[in-house]
Amino acid sequence: MNFDFTEEQKLFAEQVRRFAREHLAEGALERAHDPRFPFDVAQLMAKQGLLGITLPPGEGGQGGTLMDAVIAIEQVAAECPRSADVVQFGNFGPIRVFAEYGTPAQKQRWLADLLSGRTVMSLGMTEPDAGSAVTDLKTSARLDGAHYVIDGSKVFSTFSPEAQIFLIYVRFAPGLGGIGSVLVERGTPGFSIGKPSAFMSGEEWCELHFADCRIPAGNVLLGPGGFKKQMAGFNVERLGNTARSLALGRYAFNAARDYALTREQFDRPLCEFQGLQWKFADMAVKLESAQLLLYRAATNADRGLPSAYETAIAKTACNQIGFEVASEAVQIMGALGYSRDTLVEYCMRRTRGWMIAGGSIEILKNRIAEHVFDRRFDQRKRQAAPAE
Numbered sequence: 001m002n003f004d005f006t007e008e009q010k011l012f013a014e015q016v017r018r019f020a021r022e023h024l025a026e027g028a029l030e031r032a033h034d035p036r037f038p039f040d041v042a043q044l045m046a047k048q049g050l051l052g053i054t055l056p057p058g059e060g061g062q063g064g065t066l067m068d069a070v071i072a073i074e075q076v077a078a079e080c081p082r083s084a085d086v087v088q089f090g091n092f093g094p095i096r097v098f099a100e101y102g103t104p105a106q107k108q109r110w111l112a113d114l115l116s117g118r119t120v121m122s123l124g125m126t127e128p129d130a131g132s133a134v135t136d137l138k139t140s141a142r143l144d145g146a147h148y149v150i151d152g153s154k155v156f157s158t159f160s161p162e163a164q165i166f167l168i169y170v171r172f173a174p175g176l177g178g179i180g181s182v183l184v185e186r187g188t189p190g191f192s193i194g195k196p197s198a199f200m201s202g203e204e205w206c207e208l209h210f211a212d213c214r215i216p217a218g219n220v221l222l223g224p225g226g227f228k229k230q231m232a233g234f235n236v237e238r239l240g241n242t243a244r245s246l247a248l249g250r251y252a253f254n255a256a257r258d259y260a261l262t263r264e265q266f267d268r269p270l271c272e273f274q275g276l277q278w279k280f281a282d283m284a285v286k287l288e289s290a291q292l293l294l295y296r297a298a299t300n301a302d303r304g305l306p307s308a309y310e311t312a313i314a315k316t317a318c319n320q321i322g323f324e325v326a327s328e329a330v331q332i333m334g335a336l337g338y339s340r341d342t343l344v345e346y347c348m349r350r351t352r353g354w355m356i357a358g359g360s361i362e363i364l365k366n367r368i369a370e371h372v373f374d375r376r377f378d379q380r381k382r383q384a385a386p387a388e
């Protein structure tokens with residue numbers, strides 16, 4: 001067992017950090033408050049080889065590991081927290097499921113645009129009546145000749161105001177085995193996109209409506225029975241969410257530490273007050289322990305897709321700790337920390353959302369408890385026994 005980065009990983013981390021310092025540090029505050037997807041950053045990152053890190057070189061990727069992509073999130077977020085979203089989009093989001101399961105024709109059509117940062121993909125999984133209970137989704141796909149006809153609605157899809165291509169979870173038939181996914185392009189007749197709403201973080205999302213929306217049968221990503229595969233791929237997305245939570249918590253921690261070294265009250269720098277020293281010690285313990293869980297899940301995942309259990313443990317820890325640390329950093333920086341003139345309050349708002357997105361911490365804890373007891377706990381109401 002080795003707790004250090006390899007020489008290659010150290011070099012990669014330094015290169016990404018240098019790139020982020022030179023190109024992303026300036027303008028980090030403005031970027032955080034801009035709801036639009038930063039396509040300029042995506043195009044810069046594409047040139048730097050930071051999109052498609054884990055995809056094979058033959059498909060326009062870098063042939064790297066999931067751990068490399070985690071390192072990229074950490075190094076980018078340390079200079080510009082918002083730009084870490086671009087690393088997420090280009091490596092962990094729906095693009096990863098697409099790259100894993102897409103047909104050669106689908107990849108030929110969309111992958112180059114995605115990996116060059118010219119376009120972005122959005123994931124439509126959640127529905128008004130199917131949030132945590134995602135398998136209750138109703139959006140249907142019905143075969144009609146050489147087409148599928150899609151009907152239904154999706155909510156809360158990140159990047160939906162700007163995305164050109166949408167990965168939509170659909171139901172081909174009743175039951176878990178009837179769930180799969182399709183690719184739908186913006187502008188397809190029968191596909192309408194509502195007006196943007198804002199999350200607490202400032203990010204925007206739109207309702208997606210499908211009414212008699214016909215897509216070519218070749219746009220099916222995973223047919224009936226594809227749900228389990230999709231969720232295995234979705235664990236990669238969860239790790240990106242996990243890595244950003246921790247990275248933004250660490251950003252806030254560093255900002256608060258720098259502040260505590262220079263801000264004086266009662267004729268002393270804040271760092272000399274024991275009440276604050278212990279806060280920093282607690283934060284350091286939390287950040288370091290969560291980081292080990294994240295690295296374990298990402299490193300083991302390099303032998304395949306990440307384990308559901310290790311991902312659940314890492315995401316729960318990093319989501320909670322990222323938010324707790326960012327919130328404590330706001331407290332330590334007083335009114336300045338609470339102000340939009342620093343990025344600390346932004347880190348607090350962003351990390352709060354990841355406790356809900358991509359599998360809420362309650363749902364992940366259900367998964368962890370199943371591992372603890374080595375039993376499956378069905379969350380659904382038990383059917384009453386038929387009367388004799």
Ligand SMILES: Cc1cc2nc3c(=O)[nH]c(=O)nc-3n(C[C@H](O)[C@H](O)[C@H](O)COP(=O)(O)OP(=O)(O)OC[C@H]3O[C@@H](n4cnc5c(N)ncnc54)[C@H](O)[C@@H]3O)c2cc1C
Binds near residue numbers: 131132158354363
């Ligand atoms: C920032 C952000 C980005 C998102 N991006 C996307 C996206 O790109 N695409 C997409 O499809 N969706 C996206 N979502 C939606 C997200 O997937 C859902 O919010 C999530 O699945 C929870 O569903 P819900 O909000 O309907 O809450 P509900 O499922 O209604 O849950 C409400 C509360 O009850 C808890 N709860 C529910 N069931 C249980 C249970 N069995 N045991 C214990 N507690 C339970 C939940 O944890 C939660 O606290 C995003 C959400 C956020 C906040």
